Amino acid sequence: MKIVIADDHAVVRTGFSMLINYQSDMEVIGTAADGRQAFEKVKSLGPDVLLMDLSMPPGESGLFAASRINDAFPEVKILILTMYDDEEYIVHTFKSGAKGYILKNSPDDELIRAIRKVHGGERYVDPVLMDDNIERLLNNEAVPEQSDKPFSILTRRELEILPLIAKGYGNKDIAEMLFVSVKTVEAHKSRIMEKLELSNRPELVEYAMKKKLIDF
Known part of the structure; x- marks a missing residue:
């Protein structure tokens, strides 16, 4: 094989x-x-x-x-x-x-x-x-109960975008990496923040690290 x-x-x-x-x-x-x-x-x-x-x-x-x-x-x-x-x-x-x-x-x-x-x-x-x-x-x-976030709440694309935002990439960078428009990235970002009840990037970074979605 x-x-x-x-x-x-x-x-x-x-x-x-x-x-x-x-x-x-x-x-x-x-x-x-x-x-x-x-x-x-x-x-x-x-x-x-x-x-x-x-x-x-x-x-x-x-x-x-x-x-x-x-x-x-x-x-x-x-x-x-x-x-x-x-x-x-x-x-x-x-x-x-x-x-x-x-x-x-x-x-x-x-x-x-x-x-x-x-x-x-x-x-x-x-x-x-x-x-x-x-x-x-x-x-x-x-x-x-612990499995309800983020894997069942976020879509596959949102799960792909979340760690990129947390790592500090801008909307344009993410759009180029994923071959989508900047507006699409902005829309996904808004839905991610809303679904996870987060209000700013530091909270998103903390969340992503806690869930092991990013490594530094």
Whole structure:
């Protein structure tokens, strides 16, 4: 199976590449440092599995890239690799089209097992994280109170714009990055502030950091 690895740390990409290439039925055909690069690698190389970090500052994070990649290339199985064990991240990444969610500190053999499972079309959640509550959430049987913001309140585009505003990009910069008009960005910004009941940029920055939507 052909695999692309997306992580902002070169040493991580190298280490996982060595582990995966050691398997007789796996080959790493490309690597990327952020979500945008991951999209381009998937587009040009056509992998079977994309192993992608959730947080890749300062580039586009896997949290937003997963949706774009799944929409454009639904045949590619996305396995999220992360340090975050929050329920809301697990649920949101699966809603974005990911097939698996594994922690970075998992044993090597567990990572290989996860790749095989998602490649085979099965859903995978790191055993350390899996419990009855997560199972219910993934089956849409319950939604915890802490998951109501921002992932269920904001649209995908608003979730993409919020961290860019928090990082200090202006409306024109964001419009150019996302290939939309300045008026569209301004409209999204107003809706974000209204939905989250925020009144200024410092509050938005604090909120984004608290929810791990940005890293510095």
